[in-house]
Amino acid sequence: MVVGTVTSATRVGAGEWEVVVGDRFIAVLAAPADDRAIAELAGLTGDATVGIERLVQEIPGAPDAAGEVDRGFAVVWWPTADASSVTAVVRGEAVVDVDSPGGSRRFDGRGIRPWHLAEFRDVSGVRITEAAAPLRPRGTAIGARAPGRATLRATDVEWTPEARPSGADVPLGASSDRAARGGPLDATNAPETETATDAIAITGEEPETVEGPADLDPISAFAPGPPPRVRIGADDVRTVTRPILVGRRPLAPRAPAAASAAPELVPVRSPTGVVSGTHLELRVEGERLVATDLRSTNGTVLRTATGVRRMRAGESIVVVPGSTLDLGDDTIIEVLPASDEAPRPTRTDRPRT
Template sequence: MGRAHVVHDATQSRWTFIVGEHFVAAVPAGTDPAVVAALNERASRTVTVEELVSLIPLGGEGAVASFALVVAGAPSDGDGIPVSGVVRGDVVVDVYSVGGSRRFSDRGIRPWLLADFRAVTAIVIAEDGSGVPRPAEIGTGEPVGRGPSMAARLDWQPGEPPAVEVGGRSDAEVRSPPDAGAAPVGDTVHRPRRLAEHDTVLRPRRHELTPDAAAGEPVPAAEPQVEPAPEQRPMAERQPVTQPTDEQHPEPGPRPRFGLRIGQGDERELDAVYLIGRRPRLGRVPAVGEHVRLVDVPSPSREVSATHVEIRREGDVVVVTDQRSTNGTFIVPPHADRIRLRPGQSMVVSVGTMVHIGDGTIVTISALEDSRELSTDPPTTRRPRT
């Protein structure tokens, strides 16, 4: 799990920190206990950052305006471990590596900002505006074990020997954290060029239009343009890719399968990116690897935009993105209030969520069992005009 310590400071806002086997989370004090319990219930599991995000309500009663989530990956070298992080609101994450530190904040991006880092030796989560701790100051607070605790700051050193419960002492508790060397520590410290391979990992999407989505031959796929790499990207712009390693790790259990039902139609597997609307079309050339299905829906009152909503699978979750529709996209999670997406906004949704796009058309998200039989008829599709 690593070592976790909390620092108490009466002058700063207090946070509830949840320490898991492979992750740490921070939510404001006073957050709905059900949310804290849901995060804590996964403390002993291997989880993804997307799974944790899906547990935090972003709208309606009990919405969490600020939070931070950091999930550790499997060690890949001797200089630290890879981590994925999500931040939103008045919280910052300081990420330490052998070359120094960098501050990770949401920069006003909504619904949240997600980034991947490699070769991480320590993580500090605290209130936005707080100072950046020096490496020697990390891990000097009160040691805590797995579960929730309240404090002003959390220090986490993933990959280190397990933390001890409050009130206990161990040799691991008093050992000094790894020194970051001579690199200065500030809001953002870039690593030396020789360590550039440890910087934030950018993961471009790879897409391709399937033949059945085009009702004919596939659109020729173009290689994605290589852009100057920003250190952080919104979640909707990030797609995990497998990094080759010398060591073969066992495959996790079977991935969940998701389905969707459009209106009163048959339930279908969410095995592609669905663009749904009155007359949907591609707004860009798909990149290599992405399969797209264009689905027409009736809209007598023209409440549904031509290309209204995108529904896709991202890892082990489902993401719904409004395509800057005229009349809006409404998300109705199970047992929760209706949420209206802002134009272009993305949201992770759970099984049982209903997506309202207008003129009575509702898209329902479901979970599929391997034994379930699905309709083999393709959805109504149309080749986009170019």
Template sequence: MVAGSLMSAAVPGAVAWDIVVGGRFIAALAAPAPEAGSSALAEAAGDERVQIEALVGSIPVGSAGQVDAFAIVWWPSADPTEVTAVVRGNAVVDLTSPGGTRRFDARGIRPWHLAEFADVVALRITSAESPLDRLGHATDPVPHAHASLCATSIEWESAPDAARDAAAALRDATAAAAGADTILMPRRGGVPYGEEDDTVHRSSPSQPAATMPVTIPTFDGELPGHAGPAAPPGPAADEATEAPAPPSALPATLVPAFAIGGGPPHPVIAPVLIGRRPLSPRIPGGAGAAHELVTVDSPQAVVSGTHLELRVEGTRLVATDLRSTNGTVVHGASGTRRMRSGESIVVPPGTSLDLGDGTIIEIFLAPAPGAPAAPYPTDSRPHP
């Protein structure tokens, strides 16, 4: 478990949660949780490399015996102040930073709402009916190693500052060693990316969330656009001018993209509906959320009319099987499996989706439309 203290509370008459504590996550499912979901989380508890996509994917939603409400908090690195949270239904996560406490809830978003937070010093998983107030009401200690329990809330508080500083130093050293291939996630600012209500956010718990683009900077001993060390004082320095960076040295903004059957890259800017005869939903998803329709050939009519949706949530691409007849087979780094009807999953670069009848969709990263050119190929698919 990430360094810190863990306490639980059981209040008679309040909403109960089946809770699993892992090495890098805390998950709470509305009690009584189905055996499939709780067992999968318990198996993942000892895996220090488990990713948030695998945790969410292990919880049954959109099918018989589905979980209507759950919350997961996951630490992506050794830094305990950086947390990813996922909520569904009436589950909420209250997050505390030096600036105060805020509540992260689902806001009616289905199948779930995901966000990333920085500067977190404490958090609580509970139900929306619980008041948002200071943490510290939980009084029952929880063993950190792979614990399973039933409670109405669970609270985590970070270790002393020395432990957090050590983790931050380790993270910075790792990033420095990675060099030119490091993908940087800015902590603040950034251009809004994705829809207003169906996004993955990155923010401090006490500040409004903002979505972030992913950029890959180029390094050749100097920062892009920087002329190097300052010239010594004197006439030469006064006359020196800093040359602008050539276009090829500018960072390229990458966005999730797909290609069908080895075709050209297709960046996902708006939600995309793919099928034999895709139709837009009768009720639009909100301002700026008009769907893009992509038609594919299916001589045997194996691909459904509106088969699959691809939608960007923050920096992640989410695929949803739209209750297709043939189903969708996912090929990824962790293996191959068939999506459940109506299921939504995060599909990282390198994933391929088989809709049937020879329709294969490759997922990768590609430059955003209008992005500056990069000095090397930014298409994340293998290149000859």
């Protein structure tokens, strides 16, 4: 179980989230959320082995109905009891503000579908809120202490690695005694403020101290270990240390990027023209390799050990060794096992904030 204190608040006029707090994760879904999804997530709150993939799997996809607004979701997950390492997944209006010794940074969905994933280190605090909320450092947790596993409704959720001392407890009120799913926090019970707060203490082993600022660049936030490798076509084997753009005539984004983050452009032959000019992006998010179909004309077919599926235009998906991506015209990208001999970034290779 991860050490820390979770505090929730309700701001007048802000969009609310359904919040599920587990031993290893905090998940927020736009309220009102699907009851089945909330129930499934609540059933995982005590599972110390649950992975980020399983958590995201339980969250419904974006609405398809015309005119229906998808406010999105966010999941913050601790892969180990070391609370300084965090993986975040966001979509839509949900954002995760990450605190580190170097300051606060915002991680948002950037319009990526079905979601955007990144891994962060040296984290000293996390705040989940909506994109319209201003970026500000994590506040001081005030309010009642509640069970470590809970569901509730709020507009803001904050986590701090410091466990709440017992002397800081206050009597539980109607807004905080929710071991099961409850209604929205009642801002009228908060003394002369615009927010009502609720704190959930998560206890466990003390996290290790990690010095230095957080590695908050999703492209550069590699976990220890060799980066992934791919084979493009028959014999073009590449180690993915920065984004790779594949297509007939791939073009780099118009926005300038640092030299270390500038994408590799990999042109491929397509006699019949079924491969788009800039067809697919491969990038590393944390420990995972993510493939994104860049709204190609004829699509991308993903083959894995469990089956075959055609990626939706603009869709991002985690791909694992043994998977293949078929762009058409015999252009096959194979995801290879990482090699221990492959070059890997070190702390001095990554930008510091």
